[in-house]
Amino acid sequence: MSQDATEGDLRNTGMSLKHDREWDYELDRIVEAVEERDAKRVGLQFPEGLKRRGPAVADDLRELCDDNVTFLLSGQPCYGACDLDTYLMRRTDVFVHFGHSPMKESDKIIYVPLFSNVDPFPILEEAVEDLPEEDVGLVTTAQHMNRFGEMVEWLEDRDYNVHTRRGDERLTYEGQVLGCNYASADIDADQVLYVGGGKFHPLGLAMEHPEKKVLIADPVNNVVTVADTEKFMKQRYGAVHRAMDAQKWGVIFCTKIGQGRMEIAEEIIADNDDAYLITMDEVTPDRLRNFDMDAFVNTGCPRITTDDGPQFHKPMLTPGEYRIAVGDKPLDSLEFDTFHGTW
């Protein structure tokens, strides 16, 4: 695990804050960058769940910086490190992206991952009761990376053979997963322990690795469950079947900096005279309803296809599912769509 991953630990901050909060926003690191660069405009981008904290963070920064510094809050939707507000980034002297770890290092961007201060060990006690085998994979999200090393040790102390790896260059840390990338679970164990809040990440993990048992230890909601992908997989097969009759295909290229796969989109267009290339940043049911298509292929974020699919008026497939629907590949080749590389 990188040294950086401990920097955000709440216990390390000595600053007195105007507003109480659960997260360490690493204000000292931001203020230092503002002073170093003599910045006049500072952009602050938060993911959806943390946007309402933005004004308080801006308040604290205003107090710590010169009066002539203007803080701009990004109002663009944000769902990951793939999803930088490039407009704001290009127009500010310092640009801070909160809540995600770096997908690609850049001098232009300060990433503040917002590590959780929740204690994962009580829920791990419960989880190990459902991990019968000696070999276990361990993965978590950026928020819990500050405790990853401790978690590995804790499991080893209990005689587990813990398998971890850094997935690929899209990921910052060893053991880290993203909603679109589970390469850190490509390990030699049939059971994988996921530590983190919610089911979004472990469901993707279980779809990407259907041969493994994925155990969820959720220290936020304090529950242990096994990831169950049945509902999602049924929806995927259903969408593929419904799209098999499609004549007109809308092929979506997502313009978000970390979600573009133009080559895949252009390959589809080149092969299919009834396919149309559509570019957009946010892929929403409203936007697609304007196009008179029978089905869509989404080359952008696979989680929109998988998780939001039923909200769209026409079937939306991943590029792999499209190949099945048009008969290029057999039905049993259906697999979870993942993203690799950066930009």
Place this chain on the structure above:
Amino acid sequence: MSQDATEGDLRNTGMSLKHDREWDYELDRIVEAVEERDAKRVGLQFPEGLKRRGPAVADDLRELCDDNVTFLLSGQPCYGACDLDTYLMRRTDVFVHFGHSPMKESDKIIYVPLFSNVDPFPILEEAVEDLPEEDVGLVTTAQHMNRFGEMVEWLEDRDYNVHTRRGDERLTYEGQVLGCNYASADIDADQVLYVGGGKFHPLGLAMEHPEKKVLIADPVNNVVTVADTEKFMKQRYGAVHRAMDAQKWGVIFCTKIGQGRMEIAEEIIADNDDAYLITMDEVTPDRLRNFDMDAFVNTGCPRITTDDGPQFHKPMLTPGEYRIAVGDKPLDSLEFDTFHGTW
């Protein structure tokens, strides 16, 4: 009226099209530009109401152009000439913006205004019955500009003294109005005849010029009505009153190319410690709900404030209305917010 304004007349197109349509998409002009520039990528942007025509237009262009030309349809929402898909524009060799007249001339952009082929004169016959005075202003939208000269003559033949002007540099044609600019109605007549479909433009016109009678001759829906702003004006006063108690203000800067008013936004921020600058392209209720504010000031498109205001969870004001709500200006200074200049 400019010579260009007749180019889109449906009767002038001799091309045989794969798809029937009501509009002239000026394919010859687009094909010429593609060939001249040896373009490999061509971007096509349609406003919301015409997006579903995009694939058919792309089909026709594919047939007329070399196989190695890729056509990309913009899936971004589009509500005006102020609202160019700059991402697509910067990544294509030819970029075509349909449905609006040029807000600013540029070699990069081919504007295809899509002139209407509807006959305005039957509804004008009806309208003149409700135009008792000799002096009358005449305005219309880009779609009907191809008949503007004829309409002026038609009214003059009926002994009207017709007042027309080109508003300002934001507008392309004499007599043209935009949803945010009614400078073409700054004329010496107490009655203004608006010719065009829907009530969006004449309601803005009547709010901007409350001293004038605005008669709507709608040749699309075949009705004559007088613009009634009462509902909207009540909503504006209501929003201002509800915002008078606001502590925390979100000040929205719209990042769309033709909707940015950063100076106005920064002035508000500079004066008010409880105001926060928020940047975004689409200003929607969902996006603002993420911010814990008591009220918003929208420095972007005034029609979002005026027409969509009630859909937002907190009062949203124009910059002028904000000055009233915080006590800088008297209540009776309330007026319609307009946009001038380009970018």
